[in-house]
Amino acid sequence: MKYIDEYRDGHTARVLSERIRDIVTRPWTLMEICGGQTHTIVKSGLESLLPKEITLAHGPGCPVCVTPLELIDKAIAIASRPDVIFTSFGDMLRVPGSSKDLLSVKAEGGNVRMVYSPLDAVKIAQQHPDTKVVFFAVGFETTAPANAMSVWQARKLGLKNFSILCSHVLVPPAMEIILSSPSNMVQGFLAAGHVCTVMGYEEYIPLAEKYKTPIVVTGFEPLDILQGMYMAVKQLEEGRYEVENQYSRSVKREGNVAARKLLAEVFETTNRKWRGVGEIPNSGYKLRESFSDFDAETIFEVAHIETQESPLCIAGTVLQGLKKPHECPAFGVQCTPEHPLGAPMVSSEGACAAYYHYGRMHAQSNLHKAV
Template sequence: MKYQEEFRNSGAVQRLLAEIRETVTRPWSLMEVCGGQTHSILRNGLDQLLPKEIRLIHGPGCPVCVTPLVAIDRALAIAARPGVIFCSFGDMLRVPGSDKDLFRIKSEGGDVRIVYSPLDAVKIARENPGREVVFFAIGFETTAPANAMAIEVARQQSIRNFSALVSHVLVPPAIEAILSSPATRVNAFLAAGHVCSVMGTWEYPPLAEKYHVPIVVTGFEPYDLLAGILACVRQLERGEARVENAYERAVSEQGNLPAQALLSRVFTTIDRAWRGIGVIPRSGWALSDAYRDFDAEHRFSVGGIVANESPLCHSGEVLQGLLKPNQCPAFGKQCTPRTPLGATMVSNEGACSAYYNYGRLIAAEELLCSAK
């Protein structure tokens, strides 16, 4: 299959690994800012194939994982109301709130439905004019255009029983928050190709220059990821710090301009809380004043709900790259896919679920101690 098999070719992958080994001369820590990339790295064992000098750190690139607990609790409160049809992508249904999840709401009689497009939720609203239909609009810049389009369509068609509970987050402010932290250990970033396919690469040069870190846009197949790692290592070894596009088949500097125009019309930039991390300034989107009638948080008056994270869950440290999932004391014990403490264990892009599903149950430090 074109654009898939050629980027999984064993010979090509081995050549890139050999070039990385020849290039690197000292330790470097690279962060991938995408949960899909994290899963691909672990699924293909790339972190175990790289030379010991290269350390991969998993960043806050899982949109489900960084959706704040308070947003989940607001979703649960709305979904439990009589007369509401609550629509969401399937990966949100098992994300734990303070005391339950959307599956529990469904089992208790709530009308919770999985949709495959936000426009499906608009259709449901059109077909059920006597009921309120709410779509849970979460994610990074990747999913935002489709969510914005659904809200725009509902407005154009005067579908007044449709609204969206919006919890969108933005990648560049998260990168800056990590780089500005005194605890950061990141020398370079692998930027998410799908985010940049929408937004382009123009937002990243000021960050690369300000913090003197390479930022390389990469894809998701083994060859893509290793090509991005090699580009980072080359820059680091030369003392360079610039934005490089290693995913040109999908990403341009300007990005998708019509999508960006739609986003700027429907959304406004706000400070946003990230689950386990806290508030990052200007890191989220909310509905603009012109679209406030479609804001579920406003319509159902759930803005006053507050929530507190579980003290046992260290997902915030995992999302910031300060802790590997298997270094969390609860990992694989109190926290499993059946009994998750946080979203990072249940999301298809969560680092904790990747470590659990691909058998990375013991931290590398423990393995070294047991081998002595």
């Protein structure tokens, strides 16, 4: 398939991993930011191609993983109301809140629907003028423009029954939290290609300079990621710390200007809680005052809902690459993919879930050899 196969070629992958092997002289810890990248790494088994000097820390860039427990509880409170059609991207439906997930709300009779685009939710609002339609607007800078567009469209159409439950998060503040931690282990970043497609990469330049850490804007196919790693390792070995763009077929320095303009019109930055990490200043978007008629949190009066994360979960240290998932006492015991206590066990892209599956393979393999 065009535009896909050329980025998944096994021969080129071996060449790239050899190149990394050739230049690496000592241990380096790299972090890929985006859950989509983690997904590719896990799905293609890329870690098995890397030299032992390279350690990968899976970053906090999975929207499913970082959406805080209390926001899921807010979503559940809204979705349980009889006068509401609650719409969401598919994979948010299974994320457990403190007592249940959105799929359980559906099973109990709630009108919960999966949509592929927030604009589909706007369409549903047009078709059901007597019902309140809410869209669960989560995600990073990547999904923000489409979510902003849904609000913008709803206003243009004069819809009074459409709103969004907004929990947008932003990448650079999370990177800064990781880099500024005294115990930080991450020495180089693969920045999220699609986030930068929207935002450009100028905002990463001060981060790279301040923390003397190379940042490579990287795509999502296996060869993209291997090349991004090669570029980051090369910088580290040469003592450079620049922002480089591996994903030039999609990312421009200034990003998507039209999308950024829309974002600035609809959203403003705000403090956000991150699941497993806590509150990070200016790390998210909320609707501007001029769009507050579309803010589900106000309309349905759920702002007061507060939920504590599980005290057993060490997600924060895992997401910063300080601890490996299996070093957590709850790992695989109280915390499994069916009953996740924290962010990285929730999505298949999360670090703990990835370790859970891999650990199983290696544990059984060793067991077998021992017998």
